[in-house]
Amino acid sequence: MRRIGITGGIGSGKSVVCRLFQVLGVPVYDSDARAKWVMAHDPALRAELIGAFGAATFTTEGQLDRTYLARRAFQDPAQLAALNALVHPHIGRDFEQWAARQQEQQHAYVLKEAALLYESGAYRQLDQIITVFAPSEVRHARVLRRDPHRTADDVLSIMGKQLSEEEKLQRADFVVYNDDAHLVIPQVLALHEQFLRATG
Incomplete structure (x- = not known):
């Protein structure tokens, strides 16, 4: 059984991507919960x-x-x-x-969802990593819409404490682009098929 990590900065939409994998029957470990x-x-x-x-x-x-x-x-x-x-x-x-x-x-494979996958060292438990990517301005706007109790400065502070998107992209084995310019579902389906083939 392969262990796939999934990470992304605040507002990248990694939880949405994880829910799509769950619809496909893939178990997801929610590190935050x-x-x-x-x-x-x-x-x-x-x-x-x-x-x-x-x-x-x-x-x-x-x-x-x-x-x-x-x-x-x-x-x-x-x-x-x-x-x-x-x-x-x-x-x-x-x-x-x-x-x-x-x-x-x-199960053929499982996902471990974690915002701090690299920072915590949790990536060492995993075979491969998916990064969910969206530009910082998109993520910033999403979080402000989603979390009305947060201020713009709050969001920037959280972003500043997380590994940069550039480094996440460099270290990722796979990238799901959730930037409002790419369709997410076809990307998830393609990865799912790839993971099943790799473990079949």
């Missing part, structure tokens, strides 16, 4: 988070206080690096367990 779940439910990680960021990381009801954690971590690059260093190894193990279950079900 799983990270939230693991942070809330993994006892070892909970203890590490409390040790690093304080008891207020979790509410009195035991729920992860994402607002508090974001305020602590995302304002300080050193704190953000510390948070990622704690979380990413747990997510790596969670992905390995998930992938093993998919292999038991004899």
